[in-house]
Amino acid sequence: MTSLVPVILCGGSGTRLWPLSRTSQPKQFLTLTGGEHSLLQDTALRLKGLPTSLHLTPSPILVTHNDHRFLVAGQIAAAQLPTGQIVLEPVGRNTAPALTLAALQAQAESAKSGADDPVLLAMPADHIILDQAAFHAAVVQAHACALKGDVVTFGIVPERAETGYGYIQHAGQPTDTAPQTIVAFVEKPDAATAESYLKSGHYLWNSGLFMMRASVWLRAIGHYRPDILQACQAAMAAATHDMDFVRPDAALFTAGPSDSIDFAVMEHLPKDPGLGIPTKVVPLKAGWSDVGAWDALHGVLPHDVQGNAVVGEALMHNTEDSLVFATSRLVATAGLKHIAVVETPDAVLVVDLRQTQDVKNIVARLQSEGHALAGSHRKVHRPWGWYDSIDSGERFQVKRIVVNPGASLSLQMHHHRAEHWIVVKGTAEVTNGDQVLILSENQSTYIPLGQTHRLANPGKVPLEIIEVQSGSYLGEDDIVRFNDTYGRS
Numbered sequence: 254m255t256s257l258v259p260v261i262l263c264g265g266s267g268t269r270l271w272p273l274s275r276t277s278q279p280k281q282f283l284t285l286t287g288g289e290h291s292l293l294q295d296t297a298l299r300l301k302g303l304p305t306s307l308h309l310t311p312s313p314i315l316v317t318h319n320d321h322r323f324l325v326a327g328q329i330a331a332a333q334l335p336t337g338q339i340v341l342e343p344v345g346r347n348t349a350p351a352l353t354l355a356a357l358q359a360q361a362e363s364a365k366s367g368a369d370d371p372v373l374l375a376m377p378a379d380h381i382i383l384d385q386a387a388f389h390a391a392v393v394q395a396h397a398c399a400l401k402g403d404v405v406t407f408g409i410v411p412e413r414a415e416t417g418y419g420y421i422q423h424a425g426q427p428t429d430t431a432p433q434t435i436v437a438f439v440e441k442p443d444a445a446t447a448e449s450y451l452k453s454g455h456y457l458w459n460s461g462l463f464m465m466r467a468s469v470w471l472r473a474i475g476h477y478r479p480d481i482l483q484a485c486q487a488a489m490a491a492a493t494h495d496m497d498f499v500r501p502d503a504a505l506f507t508a509g510p511s512d513s514i515d516f517a518v519m520e521h522l523p524k525d526p527g528l529g530i531p532t533k534v535v536p537l538k539a540g541w542s543d544v545g546a547w548d549a550l551h552g553v554l555p556h557d558v559q560g561n562a563v564v565g566e567a568l569m570h571n572t573e574d575s576l577v578f579a580t581s582r583l584v585a586t587a588g589l590k591h592i593a594v595v596e597t598p599d600a601v602l603v604v605d606l607r608q609t610q611d612v613k614n615i616v617a618r619l620q621s622e623g624h625a626l627a628g629s630h631r632k633v634h635r636p637w638g639w640y641d642s643i644d645s646g647e648r649f650q651v652k653r654i655v656v657n658p659g660a661s662l663s664l665q666m667h668h669h670r671a672e673h674w675i676v677v678k679g680t681a682e683v684t685n686g687d688q689v690l691i692l693s694e695n696q697s698t699y700i701p702l703g704q705t706h707r708l709a710n711p712g713k714v715p716l717e718i719i720e721v722q723s724g725s726y727l728g729e730d731d732i733v734r735f736n737d738t739y740g741r742s
Contacts, residue, residue, distance in 0.1 A: 255369040257307045257396060258362075258467075260355040261296055263317035263325055263378040264345055268616040269546045269609070272600035273578065276628040281378035282324050285550055287564045292544070293325065293378040294332040300374075303389055307396055310371075312337030314358055315378075316351040319343055322498055323636035323739065336497045338362070343503035348377075348461075349517035350509060353474050353485040354501060356467040361489075363467075372399045373470065375463040375514075381553055383540025391537045395464040398432050398533045404465040404473065404522060405432065408457025408534040409541045414447035417545065417610075419459040419515065421534050427454025435532040438520045457536060461543070463514060470518075473530055478517045484509025546609035547593040547602075551576040565596070576606065598641075599631040636739045637662055638715070650727045654708075656681075656716040661709030663737035670724030670731060672700040674708065679716035682709040705735065 265279035274280040281293045290298065303309050312335040317325045319341040329336050340354050352375055359371045374392065382388050395405040408421045419441055425433035438459065442450060450456035465473075475482040488501035488509070522532045542553045554562035554576070561569055565579030572586045576593040584596050593609065595602040604612060619627035632641040637660035644651040656662070656679075664684065674683065675697040683690040683698050684707035690698060691711075700706045702724060710716035 254308055255400065256363065256371045257303075257309045258359045258371045258373050259297070259300055259310070259313035260352065260359070260373050260375045261293070261313050261315045261378050262348055262351050262355075262375060263293060263315055263321065264342075264348070264351060265379055266345075268613045270544070270550070271612055271616045272597045272602050272626065273580070273595060275626075275630055277320070278324065278630060278634065279321075279379070280544060282321070282328060285544060285564070286381065286554060290332060291328055292381065293328050294334075295382075296376055296378050296380065297329060297334050298332060299382060299385055299388060302385070303392060307393070310337075311335050314338050314340065314355045316340045316342065316355050318345060319500075324634055326497060327634075327636070338499050339497050340499045340501065342506065343501070344507050346506070346509060346511040348514045349474060349478065349512045350481050350485055350506070352463075352470060352514055353481060354489060354506075356470045357485060357489045358499060359467045360471075370466050370468045372396060372464060372466050377461050377543070379544060380460070380462075381540070381542045381544055383553065384538075387537065387539035391535045391539070392464070394432055395533075395535045398531075398535075399464045399466060399469075401531075402466065402469055403432075403531045403533045404469060404519070405463065405533045405535060406435070406519065407460045407462040407464075407537045409460050410536050410538040411451055411456065411458050414444065414451045415458065416441055416444055416447050418543075420447075420450055420456045421459050422456050423534050425455075430536055432533040432535045435523045435534050437523055438515060457534060459515070460537065460541060461514075462537075463519075469530060473518045473522065473528070476528060477521050478510070478512060480510055481512060481517060546612065547576060547578075547595065547604060548606045548609045550578075551593065551606055574606070597630065600626050635662075636660075638710075640720075645727070648723055648725065648727075650722045652720040652722070654718050654720050656708060656710040656718075658710055658713050658715060661738060662707055663732075663734040663739075664705060664707045665732050665734050666703055666705045667724070667731050668703065668733070669726035670722045671702045672706075672723075673721040674698050674700065675719045675721075677717050677719060679710060679714050680712040681716055681718060682711045683707070684709075707736075 263281055265281055270280045282291050284291050314337055315325055322341055325339055338358055340358055363371050398405045420439045422436040423433035424436050488506035491502035493500045522530055542549050544550050551562050556562050560574035562576045566583045567577040567579055568585040570587040572589045574591050575589050577584050578595045581598045584594055591606045593604050593606050616627050638656045640652045640654045643653050676692045676694055681692040686704050
């Protein structure tokens, strides 16, 4: 039996959808369409309902940066999906090494169970696909080709002369819906070239979705980029495992090169029939978007009669063809056209929807000035839950802290601050020096400076506390951890 193994690539730097997306929480972890699931969760849930004949494995292989490991694990668990193997990249090396790590992991898992060479369905975690039935039909078509040894990609039927995407030229007829032989991959065109591509009917947008057997990918990457394959093989051979995490050797992986799937392999295959790996493209018309910028999100969200899209609470007057994304308060607009307004608790972006690619320049400036808002939100996610810094001043800071059921913070102490904890919801188990206390709503405790302490949630509902810190230094690096469930130091 040949299994179909989903591979979800969870990379991303979080620049083009700032201020909602940040380095610490890129767009794949965000809920962008007003629903209840993040883009990562939607990607995993999108596979539900595929025909049983494809032998889909119950859990995917996820490849992400080490810093995002608990976000990935937590979101998959929150979507009530079985957590698969999460392969942790110590540094970002683009999509070709990421897929190579996944292929090696898939082969290792198949060998344990005695299964055949698996078929991989590689999907970025940050795309939107609105028509799940159309996506499933395309997957079935691609699967038949991949079983025969083809490398298959999914080409988006273009809706306009887009200059922001790469294109795939195919040998079929413009109206063909069956898999077609790929002639060439072409880079992002200028406007006139994009218009000619649209008129010809022989070009599709390059989606970044791929399907092939694990062995076929490893053969192709080994042929064109043996340096990538060798680095990944060495790193995986020396990998360590803890919980659901697979940790390739950091030094061996970091020594390897960076490259994309397209540049490393896909662009070469159609020109190299002698290698014996056919390349096919399946036309896909399923409401796809890579949500590459705020104008792309505006394009996939529902619009009112004035062409406006809204997520959150908004009051719009004399406003047309605009986007309001509000996360924490009412946003009111008047007299706007082609404008995006994005509100978060700590930053507001106002940008012309025709110039949204310039947002990355704002992030670059914030980074060059050392501004924390480029990298993280006021609300910070941790493996045990999250905290939100709701107020601060000279020698004090106030945080709202939520601890997940059954979770606990590290046993720790601080050199420069004392803390007051007030429970506002749930039950807290507090280690305070030699004492262990159970606190419920409206009860509190005081942690003196230098005291060893721990906060845990023994209950079945989230624990919420208000923490008031006071002292000469309140930075997050003033933590000495003595015992930590999550392997932090």
